[in-house]
Amino acid sequence: MRYRGGCSFILLVAALVGLPSPCPAQMDVWSKGGVHPVTLKADADTATCTQCHSDIGKGKYVHTAMTMGCTTCHQVQNEKGVTHVNLVAPVNQLCITCHALADDKVLHGPYKAGDCVVCHSPHASNFPQQTWAAHQDICLGCHARARLKVNNRKKTVTVPWGVTLTFAQMQGWMYLNLNQTLTANHPVEGHPVSGPNTAMGPQAAPITCMSCHKAHASNFAYMLIKTPPAPGQSLCKTCGLCLECHKSMFP
Numbered sequence: 001m002r003y004r005g006g007c008s009f010i011l012l013v014a015a016l017v018g019l020p021s022p023c024p025a026q027m028d029v030w031s032k033g034g035v036h037p038v039t040l041k042a043d044a045d046t047a048t049c050t051q052c053h054s055d056i057g058k059g060k061y062v063h064t065a066m067t068m069g070c071t072t073c074h075q076v077q078n079e080k081g082v083t084h085v086n087l088v089a090p091v092n093q094l095c096i097t098c099h100a101l102a103d104d105k106v107l108h109g110p111y112k113a114g115d116c117v118v119c120h121s122p123h124a125s126n127f128p129q130q131t132w133a134a135h136q137d138i139c140l141g142c143h144a145r146a147r148l149k150v151n152n153r154k155k156t157v158t159v160p161w162g163v164t165l166t167f168a169q170m171q172g173w174m175y176l177n178l179n180q181t182l183t184a185n186h187p188v189e190g191h192p193v194s195g196p197n198t199a200m201g202p203q204a205a206p207i208t209c210m211s212c213h214k215a216h217a218s219n220f221a222y223m224l225i226k227t228p229p230a231p232g233q234s235l236c237k238t239c240g241l242c243l244e245c246h247k248s249m250f251p
């Protein structure tokens with residue numbers, strides 16, 4: 001994990017003497033790289049990197065690209081005896097060199113901008129699809145007023161897992177009007193956004209944001225998996241959202 005500003009020196013010292021990190025958990029996922037504190041050979045391979053970065057790539061869910069080696073994404077360059085480790089492409093273009101953007105009609109702001117690393121670790125995490133937190137907590141991280149830390153002076157926001165974004169990256173962002181426990185009140189008052197799916201019975205998967213929304217993109221407004229039916233629209237094949245759970249809502 002990389003920390004901001006004045007902390008890198010403290011961290012280096014702490015790392016060298018084996019102390020735990022004294023710095024606040026702020027992740028700089030936007031760095032393009034820079035001067036590497038340790039001199040490396042230009043052809044240093046994954047085995048060399050992991051001698052020091054043994055924590056990178058640890059987690060229940062490991063990005064498949066890790067099998068291709070560190071230098072798939074990081075390049076080592078030496079100039080006048082100074083080692084630089086830079087990303088092979090700007091961070092907001094790196095992921096889409098292998099993962100083409102969806103060509104759906106509606107794209108989620110941070111996905112469209114290539115800001116993949118705000119939600120996914122490039123290396124590994126303990127959550128499916130190597131997201132930094134459980135999917136529901138990822139969504140609430142930006143869309144729940146109680147979770148997002150806003151700094152109006154710096155014009156930045158910080159999500160609970162420590163990634164900071166500028167207002168420009170957050171263009172168009174909105175909060176949901178959820179209850180205190182962030183479990184209900186959307187898309188209609190009193191509606192659950194988590195917990196058991198009592199409309200479908202005990203066998204059904206619990207409700208999450210992902211019961212109704214895609215994380216990246218969809219062909220329906222608000223990245224819904226389907227459009228909500230308007231009364232009298234019963235023949236619309238893509239208008240089944242509410243009917244997924246409320247079988248007899250619009251007879």
Ligand code: HEC
Nearest residue numbers: 001002028029031032033049053056065066069070073122
């Ligand atoms: C799929 C591309 C990719 C691969 C493969 C990859 N990285 Fe990264 N790595 C990134 C990106 C993107 C960042 C975030 C930008 C930054 O901080 O420079 C990053 C950040 C880092 C950081 C600084 C932040 C942190 O988490 O500590 C280290 C150290 C690092 N990588 C080491 C490695 C090592 C060692 C390997 C191989 C075992 C590796 N990376 C493989 C893309 C990758």
Ligand code: HEC
Nearest residue numbers: 002015033034035036037038044048049052070074076085
């Ligand atoms: C001899 C130990 C050592 C080796 C070998 C090593 N690193 Fe590092 N690296 C460090 C230390 C110490 C830091 C600073 C503390 C931190 O950020 O973890 C660092 C920082 C980084 C960073 C974040 C700072 C930056 O430059 O953006 C990246 C990325 C990184 N290393 C990638 C690599 C890659 C890729 C390799 C293999 C090609 C590698 N390192 C090999 C010790 C090492």
Ligand code: HEC
Nearest residue numbers: 063064065072094095097098116117120121122128129130
């Ligand atoms: C060098 C090519 C390459 C790059 C660059 C790359 N990936 Fe991947 N990624 C893969 C491959 C290969 C897979 C496995 C096949 C698949 O699911 O598409 C994968 C899978 C994934 C998965 C799916 C994991 C799962 O459990 O389904 C996620 C999420 C992901 N990558 C995110 C990223 C992010 C974020 C970045 C940028 C930091 C990135 N990838 C950059 C090659 C790459």
Ligand code: HEC
Nearest residue numbers: 095096099110111114115116118119129131135138210215
């Ligand atoms: C707002 C958070 C967020 C952003 C930004 C984001 N993702 Fe994801 N991504 C997720 C979540 C959550 C899932 C799991 C989706 C699911 O289970 O339906 C996922 C799934 C994936 C998968 C595996 C499933 C699939 O769709 O193939 C890949 C690969 C992936 N993301 C890559 C990316 C790339 C590349 C970017 C940037 C262009 C990106 N993600 C941006 C949250 C995000």
Ligand code: HEC
Nearest residue numbers: 108109110118138139142170171172173209213215222223
């Ligand atoms: C990094 C912050 C961030 C995270 C995390 C995030 N969002 Fe968003 N979301 C935004 C921003 C910014 C917008 C406004 C831009 C846009 O319309 O996409 C937005 C818009 C939306 C919209 C409205 C899209 C439209 O067409 O008007 C939906 C729905 C949404 N997000 C759902 C989700 C879901 C579901 C998750 C979890 C997988 C999630 N968001 C996670 C930042 C975030």
Ligand code: HEC
Nearest residue numbers: 139140143174186187192193207208209211212213222228
């Ligand atoms: C039961 C289905 C359902 C669930 C669950 C759900 N949504 Fe929605 N969401 C909708 C519908 C329908 C809309 C369309 C606009 C509306 O009616 O508010 C919407 C709209 C949105 C918007 C845009 C709001 C605006 O003011 O423009 C965001 C952001 C959003 N959802 C995020 C989330 C997040 C985050 C979660 C999980 C905490 C979630 N949704 C769970 C159905 C759902």
Ligand code: HEC
Nearest residue numbers: 188189190191192196197198199207211228241242244245
């Ligand atoms: C993923 C399943 C699911 C989807 C999709 C879904 N709902 Fe629900 N809904 C529930 C559950 C569970 C409850 C709470 C138990 C119940 O009332 O059956 C509920 C309750 C409601 C209630 C009663 C709220 C209250 O105050 O008790 C209304 C109204 C409602 N849903 C409307 C909708 C509408 C409109 C849509 C489509 C935009 C929709 N639902 C989509 C699962 C769902």
